[in-house]
Amino acid sequence: MLENDHIKRLLSAIALYNDQVAYKELFVLLHSRLKQFAYSILKSGEEAEELVSDVFIGIWQKKDRLTSIESPRLYFYTTVKNLACNRLNKQKRQVNGSPEEWLVQMNSIYFNPEELMITEEMMRQIKKAVNELPPRCRLIFKLIKEDGLKYREVAELLQLSVKTVEAQMAIGLRRIARCMHFEVKGSPLPQLSLKK
Amino acid sequence: MSQEKFWILLAKKLSGETSADELHELENLIHEHPEWQFAVQNIGGVLKNHPLKDEIHAEDAYMLHLHRMAEMNIPFNDEHTEEPVFVASNRKAKWYWAAAAVLIVALGFFAFNELSGNKNPNGQLAAEINEISTRQGSKSKVQLPDGTVVWLNSGSKLTYDKEYGQKLREVILIGEGYFDVVKMKDKPFIIHTSAINIKVLGTVFNVKAYPEDKRTETSLLRGSIEVTIKNRPNDKIILVPSEKLVIENSRVIEKEEPKTTIPTPSAEPSINTLVAINKLKYGSSDSSVAETQWIDNKLVFRDESFAELAVKMQRWYGVEIEIKDTKIGQKRLNGIFENETVIQALDALKEFISFRYKQTGNKIIINR
Numbered sequence: 272m273l274e275n276d277h278i279k280r281l282l283s284a285i286a287l288y289n290d291q292v293a294y295k296e297l298f299v300l301l302h303s304r305l306k307q308f309a310y311s312i313l314k315s316g317e318e319a320e321e322l323v324s325d326v327f328i329g330i331w332q333k334k335d336r337l338t339s340i341e342s343p344r345l346y347f348y349t350t351v352k353n354l355a356c357n358r359l360n361k362q363k364r365q366v367n368g369s370p371e372e373w374l375v376q377m378n379s380i381y382f383n384p385e386e387l388m389i390t391e392e393m394m395r396q397i398k399k400a401v402n403e404l405p406p407r408c409r410l411i412f413k414l415i416k417e418d419g420l421k422y423r424e425v426a427e428l429l430q431l432s433v434k435t436v437e438a439q440m441a442i443g444l445r446r447i448a449r450c451m452h453f454e455v456k457g458s459p460l461p462q463l464s465l466k467k
Numbered sequence: 468m469s470q471e472k473f474w475i476l477l478a479k480k481l482s483g484e485t486s487a488d489e490l491h492e493l494e495n496l497i498h499e500h501p502e503w504q505f506a507v508q509n510i511g512g513v514l515k516n517h518p519l520k521d522e523i524h525a526e527d528a529y530m531l532h533l534h535r536m537a538e539m540n541i542p543f544n545d546e547h548t549e550e551p552v553f554v555a556s557n558r559k560a561k562w563y564w565a566a567a568a569v570l571i572v573a574l575g576f577f578a579f580n581e582l583s584g585n586k587n588p589n590g591q592l593a594a595e596i597n598e599i600s601t602r603q604g605s606k607s608k609v610q611l612p613d614g615t616v617v618w619l620n621s622g623s624k625l626t627y628d629k630e631y632g633q634k635l636r637e638v639i640l641i642g643e644g645y646f647d648v649v650k651m652k653d654k655p656f657i658i659h660t661s662a663i664n665i666k667v668l669g670t671v672f673n674v675k676a677y678p679e680d681k682r683t684e685t686s687l688l689r690g691s692i693e694v695t696i697k698n699r700p701n702d703k704i705i706l707v708p709s710e711k712l713v714i715e716n717s718r719v720i721e722k723e724e725p726k727t728t729i730p731t732p733s734a735e736p737s738i739n740t741l742v743a744i745n746k747l748k749y750g751s752s753d754s755s756v757a758e759t760q761w762i763d764n765k766l767v768f769r770d771e772s773f774a775e776l777a778v779k780m781q782r783w784y785g786v787e788i789e790i791k792d793t794k795i796g797q798k799r800l801n802g803i804f805e806n807e808t809v810i811q812a813l814d815a816l817k818e819f820i821s822f823r824y825k826q827t828g829n830k831i832i833i834n835r
Contacts, residue, residue, distance in 0.1 A: 280652055284668060288691045289705050291543075292670075295529055302525040324532040328541055415482050422484050440482065441474035448474075448506055 278343040285330070286337040298327055304418050305351050311375045311410065312355040322358065326350050345424045348414075352428060375410045396450035404443055411436055412443040469496060477507060597631075600624040601642075604785025606761070611636070615656065618645040618762045621782040622677070643675040645762050662716050666693040673759050680778065686711040686747055686758040696742065704742065711758065713743045766804040773798045773820060777833075784809040787830045795822050795835060 278300070284293035302323060309319035326347065330337065340346045404412060411429070414420045415436075422440075426433045476493040479485045485493065497503050536543055601607045603622045610616050613632050619625055623642025631637065636648075636656040648656045650669025658665040660676040662683045670690025676683050685694060687706040694704045694712055706712055747756045757767040766783050768776045774796035777788040786809055790796040798820045804812050813824055813831070824833045 284652065288668065288693055289707060290668070290691050291707060292690050298529045298532065299525040302528050306528075320528065320531075321535075323528070324535050327532060328536060328539075331536070331543065332541065422479070422482065437475050437479065440478035441471065444478040444481070444510065445474045448510055 275342055275344050278347075279340075282330075282337040282340065282343060286334045289334070294327075294331065297330075301347060305347060308348060308414075308418070309351050309355050312352065313358065318358065322351065322354055325354060342424065344420060345427060348418075348420065348424070348428050375406055375413055393450060397447050400446045400450045401443070404446060408439045408443050411439045415440060469499075472496065473500075473503065477510070481510070595629040596626055597628070598624065598626045602785065603782055606764075611638075613651065613654075614649045616647040620644065620675075620761050621785070640674055640676055642677055643673070643761070645671075645673040645759055647671045662697055662714050664695045664697070666695075667691075675758070677778075677782070681716060683714040683716055684711060684758070685714075686756065688747070688756065688759070704744070706744070709747045711745045711747050713745065715742075760803070764805065768803075769801050770799055771801075772796060773800060773816070776800055780809065780812065784812075785829075788833065789830070790833045792822070792833070792835045795820060795833065 278297065281290075281293040281297040281300075284290035285297070305323045305326065306316075306319045309322045310316060313319050313322065329350070401409070401412070407429075411425055414425045414428070415422065420428070422433050422436045425431070426436050429436075473493070473496050476485065476489055476496070479489060480493060497507060533543065599607065599609050599617075599619060601619045601621055601623050605621060607619045608616065609619065609625070611627065611631065613636060615636070617625060617638075620643035623640070623644060625638055625640055625644060627636075627638045632654065634654065636651070636654055637659065638657070639659045641660070644658075646656075646658070646667075648667055648669050648671070652668055656667045656669070658667075658674060660674065660683060661678070662676065663685070665672075665674065665685060667690065670687070670692060672685070672687050672690075672692060674685055685692070685706065687708055687710050689708050691708075692706050694706060696702065696704075696714060704712060747758065757769045760767040766779060768779065771779075774790055777790055777796070780786070781788050783804075800816070800819065802815075804815075807815065809831070810826070816822075822833050822835060824831050826832075
């Protein structure tokens with residue numbers, strides 16, 4: 272989990288003491304998440320890497336302002352999103368950088384099979400189900416389950432309502448449950464309202 | 468309807484987003500549909516938060532990032548130190564990967580008592596003072612209550628009171644110490660010397676603050692430290708790795724007359740400098756710097772005058788050395804003493820500078 276308080280402490284060490292150790296720790300902590308998020312928009316590993324570096328250059332150059340960041344987690348993701356969308360616009364590579372067009376890769380869902388009564392086949396099914404979620408749903412799922420953002424933060428980042436985030440999470444969860452044959456019984460599952 | 472609600476609530480619960488009311492609602496739903504219980508128990512294990520860890524890749528990326536910053540001429544090491552006007556600018560910042568932290572500060576007077584816990588006679592109500600000192604010619608390693616380790620060089624004293632570690636970690640240093648400070652972000656470690664205060668959060672550094680020395684030296688190998696000078700409490704100097712802060716004590720400590728038994732000619736031209744920041748010089752064969760080698764029992768001198776070296780030798784060997792001839796005192800020397808006795812050391816120096824010495828008891832007199 273990405274703790275806001277932890278990031279805040281690192282940011283204030285950087286702001287107040289030019290703490291290079293804290294700077295490095297912050298970089299290592301956020302790098303792969305931010306890079307993956309940048310990648311989902313830019314669809315280029317090289318550009319994503321450069322973009323994360325740009326974000327951190329900004330952090331070092333704007334040290335004085337770091338302590339006033341309310342939610343650093345959201346700040347980093349928003350910065351990545353804005354820089355990435357600007358980049359796309361400049362390159363005129365895409366008309367819009369809407370989340371529907373982002374390429375979201377889940378690292379995979381992790382299990383501890385010993386805790387669970389699931390088979391290999393089920394695991395495969397679950398992974399498949401996750402990767403077949405519609406892009407926006409997969410993105411929300413990833414941001415919350417892998418990156419540790421809160422519903423409220425995801426809503427703000429993607430400019431959605433919290434209700435939409437809730438609904439998307441429910442859809443993702445239900446699809447996974449279906450793979451595991453955990454369909455809730457009693458009434459037939461309503462058809463999922465997902466566009467193919 | 469209840470199914471939709473069920474999945475929304477379950478997803479929120481697994482993401483740590485449920486309010487007390489919602490948890491209650493979810494429990495009620497499960498209670499009404501006991502057949503859902505199985506799904507609830509099992510799906511939780513699938514969806515635990517597992518942050519991805521890719522630190523090795525991230526470390527490589529960090530190196531590339533710093534490299535990129537350097538290529539773009541974005542200052543990383545020295546940006547912040549441009550502000551204090553009284554800082555002598557001799558600052559060619561470079562990032563040393565092998566950096567470790569050393570800080571040196573110089574202080575007031577000598578204490579000759581050894582490792583003595585100074586119990587307050589008035590009982591426990593008064594703040595209890597702990598005092599650790601080393602004699603001339605001996606060194607000591609101590610561990611403070613928070614796990615911070617301090618090596619004390621010869622003729623030095625470190626004190627801290629009972630309050631240590633409660634809100635702050637404050638110590639007073641006279642002489643030279645090498646500090647390996649345990650990182651505690653909410654409890655800064657503060658070292659007071661007669662000329663400066665040093666504030667750190669957690670790092671390794673060496674402080675040289677001998678009262679009879681002209682300068683207080685603070686060398687940093689890793690992390691960062693904040694130094695304030697006694698008579699300029701509002702100016703903060705921040706050191707970054709591989710930097711050494713040198714302060715002219717006479718400009719800071721008022722009416723303090725350093726009683727030098729040896730004429731120490733001014734070694735550097737920067738006579739008007741109150742504060743200077745220099746780069747630490749790393750040994751060519753390893754990553755050590757002269758400033759910290761005393762903890763490995765090495766007396767290292769690099770481009771120092773014989774007079775300056777003599778002061779170090781006095782402490783190191785616990786002897787008194789007097790150089791009668793000023794010209795001999797001005798000769799500059801490089802070298803390391805490791806296992807030599809004071810006599811062996813002097814004999815070795817004689818190979819480079821011609822002089823004669825006479826030892827009477829604890830006192831050595833050097834002549835042309």
